[in-house]
Amino acid sequence: MARDPSGWMSDVERIPFREFGHSGVAEDQMYPRAIVHHVMSGRMGGARGMALTNPVGQAPSWHFSIGRDGAIVQHISIWDTGWHCGIDQSVIPDQLVQRFRAEFGRDVNSWTVGIEHEGFSIPAYSTDGKRIDDYLYGDDHPYPEAMIQASIRVQRWVWNSCQWLLDIPAPNDRFDRFLTHAMINPRDRPNDPGAVWDNAVWARVVNGVLAQPAPARVGPETPAVPPVEPPPPQRELDVVGAVSDLRAAMDSTAAALVKLGA
Ligand SMILES: [Zn+2]
Numbered sequence: 001m002a003r004d005p006s007g008w009m010s011d012v013e014r015i016p017f018r019e020f021g022h023s024g025v026a027e028d029q030m031y032p033r034a035i036v037h038h039v040m041s042g043r044m045g046g047a048r049g050m051a052l053t054n055p056v057g058q059a060p061s062w063h064f065s066i067g068r069d070g071a072i073v074q075h076i077s078i079w080d081t082g083w084h085c086g087i088d089q090s091v092i093p094d095q096l097v098q099r100f101r102a103e104f105g106r107d108v109n110s111w112t113v114g115i116e117h118e119g120f121s122i123p124a125y126s127t128d129g130k131r132i133d134d135y136l137y138g139d140d141h142p143y144p145e146a147m148i149q150a151s152i153r154v155q156r157w158v159w160n161s162c163q164w165l166l167d168i169p170a171p172n173d174r175f176d177r178f179l180t181h182a183m184i185n186p187r188d189r190p191n192d193p194g195a196v197w198d199n200a201v202w203a204r205v206v207n208g209v210l211a212q213p214a215p216a217r218v219g220p221e222t223p224a225v226p227p228v229e230p231p232p233p234q235r236e237l238d239v240v241g242a243v244s245d246l247r248a249a250m251d252s253t254a255a256a257l258v259k260l261g262a
Helices: 044-053 095-104 145-161 171-175 199-211 235-244 247-260
Strands: 034-039 064-066 072-074 112-117 178-180
Touching (some): 034 145, 044 064, 095 178, 112 145, 145 199, 178 199
Parallel strands (some): 034 112, 064 112
């Protein structure tokens, strides 16, 4: 399979969920087709605690938590499914999500990596009615730069670990693979991540992820035969060139996905 072998970022904190999934995807056989951005409506301490105490049953789970200070915690291998989108057949998702569901599967969890960002996009209250959102995102409180940079770093790693994402040729099609929970469940999650995650922030993140893809990780570290031509001058061309020799590997991946019913 043409993919990064481990499914875990090597240099970030790990707090694995005791239980995750529920999408019927075999262990270590999830092939991410998109990334889903969430806002926690909570803090990193709560996210860590949920991962540590995750009860058995259909509890929420996701791949990465990212803190306002740039802290990164990975909870699930990107080759396994989380449960961060739910499934509600009565919800009509965004048209793009509808198209992807037809192509990749109705359960969005089964083909996405879920990333939770610390903080609140709408006011939150404790059970005794006390307001608990002490950093509500808005025009006066944008997403912290450290969190944006950490999110870009995580997503760039995810993207570069998945050869089938690198192989998407059209820039607009690559851009489409960055979803929000609001697109998947506009009825119940319209503020996830919320208005402050506007087009400007989104474009910054996505362009940051796609700007400098790492070289393909599959295969030997050093090519057996040195390249005979200097690399093309434009990064955009670099991307296409780097993945063009992976067609054969992609074919086998596609065959495996067909077998998986994806
Ligand atoms: Zn969400």
